[in-house]
Amino acid sequence: MRQSHLFTKTRREAPKDEVAKNAQLLIRAGYIHKEMAGAYSFLPLGLRVRDNIIRVIREEINAIGGQEIKMTALQSPALWKKSGRWEDGAIDVWFKTQLKDGGELGLATTHEEPLTSLLTEYIQSYKDLPKYVYQFQLKFRNELRAKSGIMRCREFVMKDLYSFNRTEEEFREFYEKCAEAYKKIFARVGIGEKTHRVFASGGSFSKFSDEFQTICDAGEDIIYVHKEKNIAVNKEVYTDEVLKDLGVSKDEFEEKKAIEVGNIFPLGTKYSEALGLTYKDEKGVDTPVIMGSYGIGPGRVMGTVVELLSDAKGIVWPKEIAPFAVHLVSITGGNQDVVAEADRLYELLRENGIEVLYDDRDARAGEKFADSDLIGIPTRLVVSEKSMSQGSIECTARVDGTTTMIGDSDIVARLSK
RNA sequence: CGGGGCGUCGUAUACCGGUAGUACGCUUGGUUUGGGACCAAGUAGACCCAGUUCGAUUCUGGGCGCCCCGACCA
Numbered sequence: 414m415r416q417s418h419l420f421t422k423t424r425r426e427a428p429k430d431e432v433a434k435n436a437q438l439l440i441r442a443g444y445i446h447k448e449m450a451g452a453y454s455f456l457p458l459g460l461r462v463r464d465n466i467i468r469v470i471r472e473e474i475n476a477i478g479g480q481e482i483k484m485t486a487l488q489s490p491a492l493w494k495k496s497g498r499w500e501d502g503a504i505d506v507w508f509k510t511q512l513k514d515g516g517e518l519g520l521a522t523t524h525e526e527p528l529t530s531l532l533t534e535y536i537q538s539y540k541d542l543p544k545y546v547y548q549f550q551l552k553f554r555n556e557l558r559a560k561s562g563i564m565r566c567r568e569f570v571m572k573d574l575y576s577f578n579r580t581e582e583e584f585r586e587f588y589e590k591c592a593e594a595y596k597k598i599f600a601r602v603g604i605g606e607k608t609h610r611v612f613a614s615g616g617s618f619s620k621f622s623d624e625f626q627t628i629c630d631a632g633e634d635i636i637y638v639h640k641e642k643n644i645a646v647n648k649e650v651y652t653d654e655v656l657k658d659l660g661v662s663k664d665e666f667e668e669k670k671a672i673e674v675g676n677i678f679p680l681g682t683k684y685s686e687a688l689g690l691t692y693k694d695e696k697g698v699d700t701p702v703i704m705g706s707y708g709i710g711p712g713r714v715m716g717t718v719v720e721l722l723s724d725a726k727g728i729v730w731p732k733e734i735a736p737f738a739v740h741l742v743s744i745t746g747g748n749q750d751v752v753a754e755a756d757r758l759y760e761l762l763r764e765n766g767i768e769v770l771y772d773d774r775d776a777r778a779g780e781k782f783a784d785s786d787l788i789g790i791p792t793r794l795v796v797s798e799k800s801m802s803q804g805s806i807e808c809t810a811r812v813d814g815t816t817t818m819i820g821d822s823d824i825v826a827r828l829s830k
Numbered sequence: 831c832g833g834g835g836c837g838u839c840g841u842a843u844a845c846c847g848g849u850a851g852u853a854c855g856c857u858u859g860g861u862u863u864g865g866g867a868c869c870a871a872g873u874a875g876a877c878c879c880a881g882u883u884c885g886a887u888u889c890u891g892g893g894c895g896c897c898c899c900g901a902c903c904a
Binding site for chain 1: 831836837840841842843854855862863864865866867895896897898900901902903904
């Protein structure tokens with residue numbers, strides 16, 4: 414994409430009403446636009462990043478047997494009344510609205526009820542199980558206080574996966590597989606080393622659930638990380654009793670602030686019983702399906718990456734989720750030969766399937782470099798009189814600034830796939 | 831929901847009960863051209879509603895919106 418065609422621009426200063434680093438940088442670089450508190454639009458660059466995160470999640474969830482669907486964000490109260498979750502006391506973040514005829518309607522906060530109900534149409538026998546169904550879906554949550562930029566929004570996309578199993582063992586096996594998939598996902602998007610699987614409260618469903626928490630000072634949660642064993646515990650269940658169960662003691666833990674980037678938890682038969690999702694087992698006995706749910710917010714992951722990996726000059730995207738693989742920057746000084754050479758390279762990259770943002774704007778070097786640093790594409794190629802005189806192209810890594818001079822064939826080899 | 835702060839050109843800021851200034855951006859012209867250039871001329875602004883006042887962007891009240899701390903986070 415030619416940068417001169419991009420409708421967004423970078424800004425020197427962050428808006429005064431944004432304090433969170435993720436929002437400041439993402440707005441300055443033109444990735445997102447704030448519509449209102451807790452609601453952000455994704456602009457061309459931001460959408461590409463979010464879509465890349467979604468792609469990574471989709472690949473890993475498909476790999477463990479997930480089937481993707483897309484449900485509706487409008488929800489009928491009837492199903493929620495069956496599970497007792499329509500009342501504000503049960504879910505206090507409901508956005509509720511009305512139909513023209515006066516009937517009530519909910520905007521999705523989550524999808525256990527409608528999906529469980531949907532599956533009653535298709536699951537009748539033990540032969541129909543297990544099944545794993547997920548989606549990337551808008552969620553609306555009427556948070557009392559939206560905050561931290563794109564980390565806690567009132568409207569956001571969530572990957573929500575639901576598991577449907579026959580037995581506790583079968584469920585547990587998948588649960589662990591999903592935890593492994595989550596590890597791969599967080600590693601691929603660049604926050605694997607700082608992300609821990611954390612014991613957390615299971616709410617009303619089970620004794621524990623598992624959260625995936627990324628250690629970061631911008632986090633809202635407090636977790637305790639065991640120095641040697643790979644154990645972490647959320648503050649909410651950090652009790653002597655729990656630690657005793659785990660065979661560890663408090664003095665072995667370190668307190669850290671963290672961002673909850675994902676969670677997985679057992680649902681048991683709460684929803685299958687409430688909504689009538691049962692199957693006939695081998696003996697013909699009606700049995701409720703054992704369920705689990707598994708969430709990741711791609712937008713929150715994006716914000717976490719920015720919080721964690723950016724530097725003084727701007728964002729530093731990991732390769733997997735960067736909006737483009739290459740930022741091609743021409744420093745022409747009005748020299749049309751340089752323009753022609755940069756155009757040629759742009760076509761070369763495109764012909765080889767390399768995603769490239771081409772800064773073809775008529776701007777000075779300083780401004781282009783500053784913008785390039787801010788936008789944070791992993792590899793920068795600079796074409797200028799200087800590079801042309803050496804018969805090669807200047808290639809700089811955003812992450813550490815290392816620069817090498819390379820030729821056409823090196824470029825293609827290095828940046829392909 | 832409790833507490834605190836704040837609403838001024840597109841962005842960031844200043845001043846003021848009596849003509850609203852600066853920087854960036856943007857437009858035009860010129861000089862520049864490897865780390866956010868320079869000169870000149872332009873462009874564009876007081877969240878809304880009431881009240882006080884000869885006069886309100888400024889003071890008072892209400893509304894709306896935004897941010898922070900806490901609580902909350904199925």
